[in-house]
Structure formats: structure tokens, C-alpha cells
Amino acid sequence: MAQKAHIVGKVEYRSGDGPNVEIRPGPVDLNTGINDVTLSWTDEETHGSAAMPLADFKRYVSEGLITLDA
Template sequence: MTSTPTQMDARIVGPVEFRAGDGPQLKIPEGDCQAMMADDSVVLTWTEDGQSLTAAIPKIEFDRYLQSGAIVLGRP
């Protein structure tokens, strides 16, 4: 059984990267974002140069970023 995705405020405060398809690792800039959490992945949404961008990362990788302090949940 899958749960309903949960959306929450987050901040990127350290190095966070994602891979777009089979391409290279891309960096998500530091700053505010939204995190939409599902059972096995997290979609991060942020604004860069006036454009809304998104990246999906595996939940295990998101948890690693939380533990390292690169992503902080909530807003200051």
C-alpha cells in the first residue's frame, strides 16, 4: 500500500546533487525549496533565475542529505 505524498518546506544549505536522466550530476543551489515526499522518492522544487525547477531523488539519498545537514526541513 502506498501513502499520499507529503509536501513540506525545506532549505538546501550544503552540496546537493541530482542526475537528470543519464546525464551528469547537477547541483541544486542553496536556498528555499519544496520537498514532495513519497514512499521511495522525493521531488525537490526550487526557483532559479525566475524559473521553477524540479529534481526527483531516491528517498535513501534524500535521507543521507538530511543526516549530513545539506538539506534542512522547515524555514528559518
């Protein structure tokens, strides 16, 4: 079961070798693996997802840019 969270600040991920891409503020679903976290979201009719290293995810949470739902 995915955990629920909210993006409340500037959160970015890297798509392959390309530039960083910002995830829009709002609700996301989280699926945590051993080394990374997959964030999934919906923008109207568009679905997005991004894998992020666990260390980066924890930094965003500690900085208050991602808030975990209870």
C-alpha cells in the same frame, strides 16, 4: 501539502543518464513519495524540480546539507 526545507550545502541529483546536477542553495518544497522525494525551487523567473531517491535524500538530511523547516 509540500514540506518546506532549505538546501544549505552541496546537493546533487542525476538528470536521466547524464551527469550530476547541483541544486542551488536556498528554499525548496518537498513532496515525498514511497521511493523518492521531489524537490521544487524557484530561481528568479526559472522553476526547477528534481526527483531524488529517498535514501539519497535521507543521507543529505543526516549530513546537514538539507535542513527541514519546522
